[in-house]
Amino acid sequence: MALQKKAVTINDISGMGRCSVTVACPVLSAAGIETSVLPTALLSTHTGGFTDYFFLDLTDEMTKIMKHWQSLDRRFDAIYSGYLGSSAQIEKVNEFIDIFKDDNTFIMVDPVMGDAGRFYAGISEEYLDGMKKLCGRADVIVPNITEALFLLGKDYTEGPYTEAYIKDVMKEISTFGCKRIVLTGVCFDENNVGAACYEPEVDSFSVFLAPRIEGFYHGTGDVFASALLSGLLNNKTLAESTKIAVDFTEDSIIRTRDAKADTRYGVYFEQELPSLIKKLGL
Numbered sequence: 525m526a527l528q529k530k531a532v533t534i535n536d537i538s539g540m541g542r543c544s545v546t547v548a549c550p551v552l553s554a555a556g557i558e559t560s561v562l563p564t565a566l567l568s569t570h571t572g573g574f575t576d577y578f579f580l581d582l583t584d585e586m587t588k589i590m591k592h593w594q595s596l597d598r599r600f601d602a603i604y605s606g607y608l609g610s611s612a613q614i615e616k617v618n619e620f621i622d623i624f625k626d627d628n629t630f631i632m633v634d635p636v637m638g639d640a641g642r643f644y645a646g647i648s649e650e651y652l653d654g655m656k657k658l659c660g661r662a663d664v665i666v667p668n669i670t671e672a673l674f675l676l677g678k679d680y681t682e683g684p685y686t687e688a689y690i691k692d693v694m695k696e697i698s699t700f701g702c703k704r705i706v707l708t709g710v711c712f713d714e715n716n717v718g719a720a721c722y723e724p725e726v727d728s729f730s731v732f733l734a735p736r737i738e739g740f741y742h743g744t745g746d747v748f749a750s751a752l753l754s755g756l757l758n759n760k761t762l763a764e765s766t767k768i769a770v771d772f773t774e775d776s777i778i779r780t781r782d783a784k785a786d787t788r789y790g791v792y793f794e795q796e797l798p799s800l801i802k803k804l805g806l
C-alpha cells in the first residue's frame with residue numbers, strides 16, 4: 525500500500541455557499557488525497573451575492589498554524605492557494621512556500637480576484653502586484669478570463685474570443701514564470717464554454733469545451749481547480765486533467781440547473797464525485 529499524497533489548501537472557510545475549502549476538501553479527498561487546510565479567513569458565507577456576511581481575517585493565525593506545522597516536519601505533494609483576503613496573505617503564502625516546498629512539491633495558484641469583468645471586493649494594485657509574483661512561482665495557475673486580463677493590466681472584453689487571442693493571453697501570462705496555465709471561461713462561440721491549457725516549455729496548447737449553461741453559478745472556479753489538481757496528483761497529463769475538470773464542472777452545473785437550486789449556494793458537485801473518481805481511474 526503506497527502512502528497517500530498530501531495536499532494543503534490555503535483558502536478561506538466560507539461556512540455556507542460551497543466554495544474554497546468546502547469544495548477543495550471533499551473533491552481532493554474523493555480523489556484519494558489527504559488535504560490539510562491553512563485557513564485565510566472565516567466567513568459566514570462567501571462574498572458573492574450575499575450582504576451582511578460575517579468576516580474574520582486569520583492572517584495572524586496563519587503564522588501560528590505554520591509554526592506548529594513546521595515543528596511536525598510534514599511535507600506536501602501539493603500546495604494549492606485560493607482566495608486570499610489581502611496582500612499580507614499573499615506574503616504568507618510566499619512564506620509557506622519558502623518553508624514547506626521541496627523539490628517534488630507541486631504549486632497550484634488560483635489567482636482568485638474577480639469574475640465577469642469585475643474585481644471582488646478589496647483587491648488593490650498592491651494585491652495585483654503580489655499576485656503576479658506569486659503566479660510566477662507556480663507550477664500551474666488557474667485564472668478565469670477576468671483574472672488573466674487583470675493580471676496583464678488589460679481591459680476585460682466579453683467573449684466569444686478567437687483562438688489566437690486566447691493563445692496570446694496565455695503566452696503573455698507565461699512570461700510571469702509559471703510553468704503551466706489553465707484558463708477558464710474560454711469560448712469561441714455563444715454555445716460552448718470551457719478551458720484552455722498551455723505549457724510554454726513545449727508550446728503545447730489544448731482547449732476543452734462543453735455546452736454553455738446560461739446563468740451565473742457560484743464557486744465553479746473552486747470546483748474546477750480542485751478537480752484539475754485531483755487529476756494532476758493522480759498522474760494525469762495537463763490536458764487530461766483539464767478535460768476531467770471541464771466535464772466535472774459542467775456535470776455539476778447541469779445538476780444544479782435541473783434542480784432549480786439557488787446558485788448563490790454553489791453547484792451540486794457532491795453527487796458527481798463518483799463519476800470524478802471513475803474519470804480519475806480510481
Ligand code: PXL
Pocket residue numbers: 536538543544567569570571572607636644742743744745746
Ligand atoms: O469562489 C471564490 C471565492 C472564495 N472565497 C470567498 C469568495 C469568493 C468569491 O466571491 O467571496 C470568500
